[in-house]
Amino acid sequence: MKPKIEQDLIVKTAAKLIRERGFVAMSMRDLADEMGIKAASIYNHVSSKNQILELIILQLAEEFIHHINQLNQAPQASKQIKEIIQHHIDLAIERPNSIAVLNNDWIHLEAEKLKLFKSMRKQYEDQLRLIIEQGVLEKEFKNIHSEIILFSLLSTLRNLHLWIKKRGGIEKSVLIEDVNQIFLTGILA
Amino acid sequence: MKPKIEQDLIVKTAAKLIRERGFVAMSMRDLADEMGIKAASIYNHVSSKNQILELIILQLAEEFIHHINQLNQAPQASKQIKEIIQHHIDLAIERPNSIAVLNNDWIHLEAEKLKLFKSMRKQYEDQLRLIIEQGVLEKEFKNIHSEIILFSLLSTLRNLHLWIKKRGGIEKSVLIEDVNQIFLTGILA
DNA sequence: GTCTATAAATAGATAGAC
DNA sequence: GTCTATCTATTTATAGAC
Numbered sequence: 001m002k003p004k005i006e007q008d009l010i011v012k013t014a015a016k017l018i019r020e021r022g023f024v025a026m027s028m029r030d031l032a033d034e035m036g037i038k039a040a041s042i043y044n045h046v047s048s049k050n051q052i053l054e055l056i057i058l059q060l061a062e063e064f065i066h067h068i069n070q071l072n073q074a075p076q077a078s079k080q081i082k083e084i085i086q087h088h089i090d091l092a093i094e095r096p097n098s099i100a101v102l103n104n105d106w107i108h109l110e111a112e113k114l115k116l117f118k119s120m121r122k123q124y125e126d127q128l129r130l131i132i133e134q135g136v137l138e139k140e141f142k143n144i145h146s147e148i149i150l151f152s153l154l155s156t157l158r159n160l161h162l163w164i165k166k167r168g169g170i171e172k173s174v175l176i177e178d179v180n181q182i183f184l185t186g187i188l189a
Numbered sequence: 190m191k192p193k194i195e196q197d198l199i200v201k202t203a204a205k206l207i208r209e210r211g212f213v214a215m216s217m218r219d220l221a222d223e224m225g226i227k228a229a230s231i232y233n234h235v236s237s238k239n240q241i242l243e244l245i246i247l248q249l250a251e252e253f254i255h256h257i258n259q260l261n262q263a264p265q266a267s268k269q270i271k272e273i274i275q276h277h278i279d280l281a282i283e284r285p286n287s288i289a290v291l292n293n294d295w296i297h298l299e300a301e302k303l304k305l306f307k308s309m310r311k312q313y314e315d316q317l318r319l320i321i322e323q324g325v326l327e328k329e330f331k332n333i334h335s336e337i338i339l340f341s342l343l344s345t346l347r348n349l350h351l352w353i354k355k356r357g358g359i360e361k362s363v364l365i366e367d368v369n370q371i372f373l374t375g376i377l378a
Numbered sequence: 379g380t381c382t383a384t385a386a387a388t389a390g391a392t393a394g395a396c
Numbered sequence: 397g398t399c400t401a402t403c404t405a406t407t408t409a410t411a412g413a414c
Contacts, residue, residue: 024213141376148367151352152345159344178337186375
């Protein structure tokens with residue numbers, strides 16, 4: 001269970017398969033086949049199937065939290081939101097498989113890790129809600145329920161990987177600008 | 190496999206459990222326990238575990254397609270989109286479990302039904318894309334990539350059930366208005 | 379550190395009594 | 397139409413040879 005390089009390859013390969021089939025449906029034999037080894041060998045680098053899931057999800061969740069916590073709180077809410085959108089787009093491009101696994105298979109984390117994940121997710125949502133509420137309070141934003149803005153924005157950001165996969169044709173900078181524009185000024189001409 | 194009332198109850202109960210645990214993780218024994226019967230009895234009303242999944246997903250998919258196909262194409266794109274938002278909100282309130290199953294477990298449909306589902310999903314997206322493109326063409330909408338608008342809107346609408354569950358506090362009419370406002374005129378004051 | 383072999387649990391589904 | 401009993405396949409994980 002030591003050599004991190006092998007473990008990283010297992011986790012990376014697993015993320016791909018779990019994205020395609022779902023965590024429960026992906027067997028350790030499937031994963032071993034994909035890597036050209038036998039299932040038993042995997043247990044030399046990883047303690048259980050569930051640990052693989054934890055490694056994928058919790059590491060990514062920490063990255064999200066780390067990013068939102070180190071945002072400069074001084075600027076306008078809209079500026080902070082733009083940075084958050086950019087970060088989601090970056091990760092959706094770089095690590096689409098991990099994002100898909102986090103979105104779809106967090107339910108299969110075991111009790112302790114599940115609790116940890118939920119608290120991290122809550123922390124992220126609370127932080128973003130605070131930024132939105134700040135924007136509403138300072139009258140930078142319309143008087144729309146913060147909760148609805150939060151939900152709508154997060155729904156879009158969390159699913160970016162789905163869409164980037166299908167239509168890679170659009171430039172990253174254009175994507176950032178357009179998503180920003182939709183949420184800030186809407187689609188109406 | 191005849192009495193539709195029993196089958197409906199099975200499907201409804203299954204939708205609840207699948208939403209909570211995922212399709213693969215929910216066993217036929219789990220489902221039977223929840224209904225107070227034995228697993229073998231289920232097979233008197235349903236031919237397989239997979240048929241339950243098909244009944245949940247394909248029926249709902251048809252409802253979505255039926256609704257978007259019967260929209261009056263004459264009015265402004267924004268009017269049509271408002272009707273679509275309203276329909277998604279209605280279904281998210283009435284049938285949150287089925288929506289969750291459709292969103293999360295369609296991958297587990299078997300080959301033939303999977304193909305059918307994908308073609309239905311594409312049909313729905315194509316129809317909505319057409320409405321958005323019409324709005325852009327007639328200069329009712331800004332010149333944002335239709336694909337990005339489509340994706341952002343659908344991401345929000347498809348996940349409404351998640352959020353409605355957590356915060357039931359907001360009135361349906363307010364929800365419809367606020368989601369509309371976010372997408373049409375944005376959040377900027 | 380990878381392999382073969384296998385343990386132990388659980389899955390979907392069927393047979394046949396009632 | 398529901399039950400008990402059971403078949404067959406597959407799962408995660410381990411033991412131990414190499």
